[in-house]
Amino acid sequence: MTEPGLPPADGLPAALLDLGVPHLDINPLVAVRTRLARDRGLRRTFEEALEPQSAAVGTLGRPAGLPPHWPEADGAVGRYLPALLFVALAPQVLAWHRALGIPPEVSRSTLADLGRQLTVYRxxxxxxxxxxxxxxxxxxxGELYQLGRLQFQRYRLRAEEAPAGGSPAAGEWCLNLHVPDFCGPLGPGACDRSLAAARAFFPRYFPAEPYRAACIFSWLLDGQLARCLPEDANIVRFQRRFRPLRPNGAPSDDDPLRFVFDDPGVPLARLPRDTALRRALADHLRSGGHWYVGSGWFPL
Known part of the structure; x- marks a missing residue:
């Protein structure tokens, strides 16, 4: 039986490779697809989850409405079913990209985030x-695109994120920057090229959305990093691009622990210190300090 949006089992590996899925995950995903074809109840749940996501293609700010693991399935089936849902969505997203004229290479690098997230999970x-x-x-x-080193999210600044009485203002269109993993160093040249691509991309394909600023909300913008890392470190140079948006909120130690060490639950004494960044993060926490999600912006 053919499930909505999914290629047949023998065509699934090629579709997965197009989405950057690691070879290690291909056979397990094919096996889960076979289970989906045989299990009518699971297939109905899959279709019910897919329907609102399909309706959201081309929109902004829609709630996800997806469980991280499928409650009706256990083990590998529950862990992998969400990935198949995005495989099923891909043809519709690609058709929407083509209708806008978005280049295929941008579509490929953007949707390959599925493979990246499978790698991160493993x-x-x-x-x-x-x-x-x-x-x-x-x-x-269609809310986020990868253009070179950085990802750019179509975004309207929220009232609680905008500087009081300043610029950019609440409700203003702002390209929300994200720094994806497995893309090499966060070097100034790579960032410059990525930003140049974004300045050309968004006016061309989204002319009704006037992006005059870029913003970011990330532990990478915690100003304490500039005191813990060399002044020529890529993160420090990245921070210098931004003007402050709002003061830091509550401590958010889990963010660097998750993104840099992969596990917020690791005891501080066991955190590895094999890079300058890991040493800075670990030593600061061991001394009783905390890390924060910083925010910043710059005009485009």
Missing amino acids: RRHGEGGLGAVSWLTLPFR
Whole structure:
């Protein structure tokens, strides 16, 4: 039986490779697809989850409405089913991209975030699956694009994020920057090229959305990093691009622990110190300090 949006089992590997899925995950995903074809109840749940996501393609700010693991399935089936949902969405997203004239190479690099997130899950948990389900709704509904080193999210600044009485103002269109993993150093040249691509891309394909600023909300913008890392470190040079948006909120130690060490639950004494960044993050936490999600912006 053919499931909505999914290629047949013998055509699934090629579709997965087009989405950057690691070879290690292909056979397990084919096996889960076979289970989906045989299990009528699971297939009905899959179709019910797919329907609102399909309706959201081309929209902004829609709630994800997806569980990180399928409650009706256990083990590898539950961990992998969300990935198949994005595979099923891909043809519709690609058709929407083509209708806008978005180049195929941008579509490929953007939707390959599925493969990246499968890799991140395996690195963190030691087994196959997909955890960043809500995040992946951004590229798979047309809200986020990867252009070179950086990802850019079509975004309207919220009132609580805008500087009081300043610029950019609440409700203003702002390209929300994200720094994807497995893309090499965050060097100034790579960032410059990525930003130049974004300045050309968004006016061309989204002319009704006037992007005059770029913004970011990330632990990478915690100003304490500039005191812990060499002044020529890529993160420090990246920070210098931005003007402050709002003061830091509550501590958010889990963010660097998750993104740099892969596990917020690791005892501080066991955190590895094999890079300058890891040493800075670990030593600061061991001394009783905290890390924060910083925010910044610059005009485009």
